Amino acid sequence: MKPRIRLIVMLLAGLTAFQVSAGHYKHFRVAVYSRSYETQKMGDPAWLAAAWEEVSRQVGVDKIYLETHRDLVVVDQATLDQAKAFFKARGVETAGGITLTIDESNRFETFCYTNPEHRARVKEIVEYTARNFDELILDDFFFTSCKCDLCIAAKGERSWTGYRLELMREAARELVLEPARAVNPKIKVVIKYPNWYDHFQGLGFNLEAQPAMFDGIYTGTETRDPSSAQHLQAYLGYNIFRYFENLKPGGNGGGWVDTGGMRTLDRYAEQLWITLFAKAPEITLFDLRQMLYPLRKETRAPWQGQGTSFDFDAMMQPVTLPGKPEVTPTTMARAAGYTFEKIDKFLGSLGKPLGVRSYKPFHSTGEEFLHNFMGMAGIPMDVVPRFPDEDPVVFLTEAAAADPQISEKIKKHLREGKTAVITTGLLKALQGKGIEDIAEIRCTGRKALVRQFTAGWGPASFADRDILIPQVAYLTNDSWEEISALDDTHGWPILHYAGYSKGKLYILTIPDNFVDLYFLPVPVLNRIRQTIAGHLPVQLEGPGYVSLFAYDNNTFIVESFADTTVSVNLTSSLNFSRMTNLETGEVSPSIDRTFPAFRNNPARTIRNFPMKLKPHSFIVLKAE
Numbered sequence: 129m130k131p132r133i134r135l136i137v138m139l140l141a142g143l144t145a146f147q148v149s150a151g152h153y154k155h156f157r158v159a160v161y162s163r164s165y166e167t168q169k170m171g172d173p174a175w176l177a178a179a180w181e182e183v184s185r186q187v188g189v190d191k192i193y194l195e196t197h198r199d200l201v202v203v204d205q206a207t208l209d210q211a212k213a214f215f216k217a218r219g220v221e222t223a224g225g226i227t228l229t230i231d232e233s234n235r236f237e238t239f240c241y242t243n244p245e246h247r248a249r250v251k252e253i254v255e256y257t258a259r260n261f262d263e264l265i266l267d268d269f270f271f272t273s274c275k276c277d278l279c280i281a282a283k284g285e286r287s288w289t290g291y292r293l294e295l296m297r298e299a300a301r302e303l304v305l306e307p308a309r310a311v312n313p314k315i316k317v318v319i320k321y322p323n324w325y326d327h328f329q330g331l332g333f334n335l336e337a338q339p340a341m342f343d344g345i346y347t348g349t350e351t352r353d354p355s356s357a358q359h360l361q362a363y364l365g366y367n368i369f370r371y372f373e374n375l376k377p378g379g380n381g382g383g384w385v386d387t388g389g390m391r392t393l394d395r396y397a398e399q400l401w402i403t404l405f406a407k408a409p410e411i412t413l414f415d416l417r418q419m420l421y422p423l424r425k426e427t428r429a430p431w432q433g434q435g436t437s438f439d440f441d442a443m444m445q446p447v448t449l450p451g452k453p454e455v456t457p458t459t460m461a462r463a464a465g466y467t468f469e470k471i472d473k474f475l476g477s478l479g480k481p482l483g484v485r486s487y488k489p490f491h492s493t494g495e496e497f498l499h500n501f502m503g504m505a506g507i508p509m510d511v512v513p514r515f516p517d518e519d520p521v522v523f524l525t526e527a528a529a530a531d532p533q534i535s536e537k538i539k540k541h542l543r544e545g546k547t548a549v550i551t552t553g554l555l556k557a558l559q560g561k562g563i564e565d566i567a568e569i570r571c572t573g574r575k576a577l578v579r580q581f582t583a584g585w586g587p588a589s590f591a592d593r594d595i596l597i598p599q600v601a602y603l604t605n606d607s608w609e610e611i612s613a614l615d616d617t618h619g620w621p622i623l624h625y626a627g628y629s630k631g632k633l634y635i636l637t638i639p640d641n642f643v644d645l646y647f648l649p650v651p652v653l654n655r656i657r658q659t660i661a662g663h664l665p666v667q668l669e670g671p672g673y674v675s676l677f678a679y680d681n682n683t684f685i686v687e688s689f690a691d692t693t694v695s696v697n698l699t700s701s702l703n704f705s706r707m708t709n710l711e712t713g714e715v716s717p718s719i720d721r722t723f724p725a726f727r728n729n730p731a732r733t734i735r736n737f738p739m740k741l742k743p744h745s746f747i748v749l750k751a752e
Contacts, residue, residue, distance in 0.1 A: 152188020152450070153468055155475040157410040159191035159382070161225060161267070164198040166416045171207035176214055183419045184218075185452040187465030193265055193412065195225035196257045199232050208260055224261035226253055229269050240274040241299045242282045250303045258308035258315045265346060266304070268322040271296065271331035289330050293491065296332030300341055318381055320346035323360055325368055326527070329491035335513070336490035339376040346381045346412070347372045349403040352389030362689050363503035363675055365399050369406035370481055371488070371511040382410030387418045387460055392429040394744045396460075397438040397467045398689070401746075404471050405677050405685060407481060411468075419461040431691055431743035438467065438744065474710045474748050479681030483510030484661050486523040487531075494526030495553040501642040504689065505653060506668040507661050508678050520546050520663045526553030535562025542566065542631025549634040549660050552598050566633055567607045567626035574599040575640070576620055578613040581652045588614070589649035596640040600624060610634070610659070611652055622648075623656055634659055646672025666704075666751065670696030674741065683710070686739070687746035698737040704751040707737050711748055 152158060160183065162170075170176045183189065194211055196203050215222050228250060231237040239246040257264045272279075272292055283291040300319075308315045319342045321333060328335060339345050349365035352358070365383070373380040383403035390396045403411055413419055428440045443466040448454045457466075486499055488511050499509045502523070509523075515537045516522055522541060528534050528550075535558055538548050555563060556571040563569070576599050579591040597613055600621045607626035612619045624635040636656065639645060648656075654669045661667055666684055668676040671694055677685040682704070688694050698707070699721075707716050718735040739747060 151190060153472040155472055156404060156408065156468075157190045157382075158188055158464075158468065159193060159223075159410055159412040160189050160416055160419060161193040161384075161412055161414045162195055162416040163227070164195045164201045164203050167194050167196070167203045167211060168201065168207060170194075170211040170214070171204070173210070173214075176211065179416065179420060180214075180218075182459060183416065183461045185449060185455045186447070186457060186459060186462040187413070187419070187468065188449055189220060191221040191223065191410070192416075193223050193225040194261075195227060195267070196260070197253045198227035198267075199229050202253070202256070205260075212260070222261065224257040224264035225267060226257055226264060227267040227269055228253070232269075236269060236273070238269055238272050238274065240276055240279065241272050241295050241303070242274070242278040243276070247299075247303055250299070251307045254304050254307050255311050258312040258317075262312065262314050263316040263318065264308065265318040265320050267320055268348060270300070270304075270319060271328075271333050273331055289491070292332035293329055293334050293337075297334050297337045297341075300334075300338055305341060316343045318342060318344040318346055320348060320384060321372065322348040323350050323364060323368060324358065325371065326493050326496040329493075334491075335375055339372075339379065344379050344381045345372055345376050347383050347403075347408070349383035349399060349406075349408075350386050350388065350414075351399055351402075352386075353391050353395055356389040360497065361500040361504050362395075362398055362402060363509075364497065364500040365402035366406045366675075366677065367500050367503055367509050367511060369403060369408055370483065370509075373406075374510070374512045380408075382412055383408040384412045384414055386414040387421065390427070393423075393427045393440060393443075393463050394429040394431075394436060394438045396463055398744065400464060400467045401437075401471050404468075404475055405478075405481075407478070413461075413464055419459060419464070421460045423457055423459060423462065429744065434693070435742040436745045437470070437687075437742075442466070477710050477748075477750065478683045478685075479679035481508075481510070482664060482678040482680055483508035484521060484523050484664070485510045485512050485516040485519050486525065487512060487515045487534075488525075488527050489513070489530040492527040492530035494529060494557065495551060495638065495642075498525050498551070498553075498638065498642055501645050502660075503675055505645045505648075505672045506657050506670070506674050506676050508664065508676050515541075517541065517544075521660065522546070522548050523660055524548060524550045524554050526551060526557050528554055529557035529561075534558070535565070538563075538633070539566060539628065542633060543629040545630035547632045547634065549636055551636050551638045552600060553638055555600070555635055556598075566628045567602065569600060569602040569607055569624065569626065569635060572599045572601050576613065576615055576618075578615050578620075580614040581611060581622060581649055582614065582619075583611045583651055583655045586651065589651045591644075591647050591649055593644075593647055595644040595647065597622070597637050598640070600635065600637060602626075611655055613637070622652065623659060636660075648672065665702055666698045666700045668696060669699055670694060682751040684749045684751065685746050686741065686749070688741035689744060690741075691743050693743060694741050696739060696741060698739070698749075700735045700737075700751070701732065702735070702751075704735050704737075707749045707751050709747060710750055 347369045351360045385399045503509045609621045611623040626633045673690040721734045
């Protein structure tokens, strides 16, 4: 081979190797978002090179979103050109980002979409960004909270929700999509939705119209510390991605996580892997500034050293990424990189996520975010925007009452020999609206403070604290208590059954404080899980604060969010004889429980797989 040809081949081979290494993880892509404040700094080549080196040597990054606007800070063209050239030379894909805030620090002050000057400004920002990129993403704030005199006059007699839904649908078309496509016909326009999905409609996020309008959607899977202002449960990071995937199948581009509200690095890592458990094809780290935050020893969780899935000490060991020198971890970028390396090892073995489908009509609210509490109580959830007629079991919260035909849909489901599990919130909302055609059951409006429970004829079990529940009344022998809550010699249903046609209706009593679901006694939780999720390949037994993630190829993840070690059990009536830990290769044989025939029920054998979970850890299993 001639020297010149050999040199060209070597250069091409090197280029190919570099491009392959840019796909740093086998089963997902990683992006970093740069706010306009940091993008603006990229006009300084020394700052840009140093910042990017610090991040990219600790976590593999395939893509960067370069924000052009936030808080009226617009990045100039020369700086954008320099930044794009920098990342192109390093094989990193670039896309544009826009945050439509006037002053994020002022209670997230957004643009006013009834103000002509603001509308013109939004259109100008979009056009500028679309000229620079073939993809742009709208960060969290394409909504409106404005109640200025212009908005009050334009709203008229409509509700704020009704007015804003229509206003923002029109704004999406006229101020974002049409202008962007006019200046760049190749543009892909993506809307990123935040994590507070149950309240979207009140601010104009339109989940009925917008997913079809935009070329893609993106999911805010941030859950942070649940004791912070939003009080979001960790399971939301998984549940919301699956919900948005059901809104636009194949069009949900990824999950988006930040470090906000983080008390321990475990909580940050949990947000990342929960997003990937939902099979997000890409994960975005918000933001470049946060990736440069120094790692601090005080973020080491108090339960470290007990075998948690995020090992602080292991993360702090020197690491070498492809094409990079060895480095000792220094910033939050390494917390992400360490997590990704761990998850990427087994993520490809997981199938398509499975869960109990729960119908949430568009623009509905009621028992807000309850699905995430159910997930944290060990019941896999799958929220869908249409009633799942084909499923053997449907779980319905108060939000389903937004569908005026919901009572008829429930009755049809039961007549087909299927099961519907409804909450006391939905029962109350449907009183006088057709639910009494199935059974005369009602929420009385009274409350009870309980901690003793019975399930059938078994012994009583006790919660560790008092639980406040709504009192449900019914006609004796028209329907039956499956699980009862007791206060001395009085009691009320926790799980109630009513037959209708060939089907089964269950009413699940939801405590006033949803967190109390986690504190129900283990026998009560087990019975509830079996009733709602018994049609899935496996069911979880054990305390609350433990989640089960199921997949269609008989793989499963069991994760504990508890601060102490817990004992759990997976059960299955399927012919599984063993489970293999996909991280360690350890094989666990089943321990069978046989139940004798009783009345009309034949004898049956249940396969059991007991295990212990360390604090904030998970186990990945393959059943065979």
